[in-house]
Every structure is written in C-alpha cells, then in structure tokens.
Amino acid sequence: MLKLDKIIKTYNKGKNNAFEALHGISLTVESGEMVAIVGTSGAGKSTLLHILACIDGYDSGEYYIDDMVIGKLSEGKMADIRNEKIGMVMQDFALIEEFTALDNVMIPLDFAARGKKKGKKERKEIAIKMLEMVQMQNFADKPVNSLSGGQKQRVAIARAIVNEPSLILADEPTGALDTETTREIMKVFIDLNKQGKTIIIVTHDLTVAEQCSRVIKIEDGVIIEGN
Numbered sequence: 001m002l003k004l005d006k007i008i009k010t011y012n013k014g015k016n017n018a019f020e021a022l023h024g025i026s027l028t029v030e031s032g033e034m035v036a037i038v039g040t041s042g043a044g045k046s047t048l049l050h051i052l053a054c055i056d057g058y059d060s061g062e063y064y065i066d067d068m069v070i071g072k073l074s075e076g077k078m079a080d081i082r083n084e085k086i087g088m089v090m091q092d093f094a095l096i097e098e099f100t101a102l103d104n105v106m107i108p109l110d111f112a113a114r115g116k117k118k119g120k121k122e123r124k125e126i127a128i129k130m131l132e133m134v135q136m137q138n139f140a141d142k143p144v145n146s147l148s149g150g151q152k153q154r155v156a157i158a159r160a161i162v163n164e165p166s167l168i169l170a171d172e173p174t175g176a177l178d179t180e181t182t183r184e185i186m187k188v189f190i191d192l193n194k195q196g197k198t199i200i201i202v203t204h205d206l207t208v209a210e211q212c213s214r215v216i217k218i219e220d221g222v223i224i225e226g227n
C-alpha cells in the first residue's frame, strides 16, 4: 500500500547549512499493518513521517501510495490525499483548545474533496459517530481545554479518522501521557488496526513499540532494523 524507494531528504538544500536527514530510505508497508518507528533523537523519524503524510516533499527517490506516485502530484492533489487517505495524530494533540470536542472533529469534514461536502446536520452525525468510536460522545459539547490529556488524544484520534482514511500516522501520540493513559490510547489504535486501518506510530516508548506488529529502527537517516 505504501512504498518508499530510495528516498533522500535534505534540509536547506543548496545552502551552506544543507543537511541530509534521510539517506535513501526504502520501505514497504502493507495495508493493515501496525508499524512502530523508533530511533534516537534526531535519527529522522519525524522527517520520515512528514514525507509519509505528504506534508513534506523529498529530493530524490519515490513515494507511492496505492501505486500513485506522490512526487509527481500538484500541491492541491497532495492536499486531497492528506484529507482523504491520511489521518494524523500528534503528541500535543493539535486541537483548537477553545472549540468543543465535536467542533474539532467536524473540521476535517469541511476540507473533504469538493462534491463530498455534506450538510451541517450530516457532518454533525458523522462526527458524533467518531466520538462514539473513542468513547468520547458524552464530552461532545465540552471545550477541549476542559479535557484531560488522554481525553484530548481520543478527540484527536476521532478527528483523524473522520474522513475515513485508510492510513493513520501518529507522531509520539503518547509522549504527553502517563502509563495508564498510554495503555488506553494504544487500545484505541489496536482496535482501529483490527478494523483494517494501517497505522504507523513514531515513538520513544518501547511499551508502545512492542504492541505493534513491526518495529522499524532508524538511525542517522538510515533504516537499521525492521525492513
């Protein structure tokens, strides 16, 4: 489903502070896998995740999602792929704190591809269904800034899955959570994986990594294990 072929990524390319962060990464992730990406600080995990998420480009090599060549797509088409195929979950939740849980979950529905736009009532129903999936329906009308860290991450996961992406990418999703809350959030990811979602989690937490079906270790911009 996902294939990286000899991806090279250089920050500040062409300048005297140019830095090659990924040195020719090749990786295939099949549909339905649950993968952890681990490695020391600065190894290139976030860089890799941002390329997988179609947030950042790359210098050479190629990235394929379902046989589509990502490097050849326009900005607009990349944005469509981000909205339709990929759900992102971040360590700091990246929610709008003063909005309610429900309003946060509804946001991506507004950006879904033209023609797919739905009426407000229908969008609200879809968002509530997503909150039910993460057991947060009773908090739908609460502002996010009144929720705990674990509750915020559940809302962020509901937002990530609202456009029914096949791929969920998470950057240190449990980094701000305690052990018990980490366990609960991992259960949500495992349930989503059982429902068929492909999940890739960047983590420093070995208890998170060992719950994934494959662990990819990256060091100095190179995959050294798990490929």
Ligand SMILES: Nc1ncnc2c1ncn2[C@@H]1O[C@H](COP(=O)(O)OP(=O)(O)OP(=O)(O)O)[C@@H](O)[C@H]1O
Residues within 6 Å of the ligand: 011, 012, 019, 021, 039, 040, 041, 042, 043, 044, 045, 046, 047, 048
């Ligand atoms: N925007 C940038 N400009 C220049 N260098 C960058 C930029 N972003 C990252 N880097 C460098 O690229 C390398 C990989 O960074 P990356 O953030 O991918 O590492 P990481 O494995 O995610 O680290 P951490 O676990 O600390 O988040 C690091 O040496 C970093 O300093």
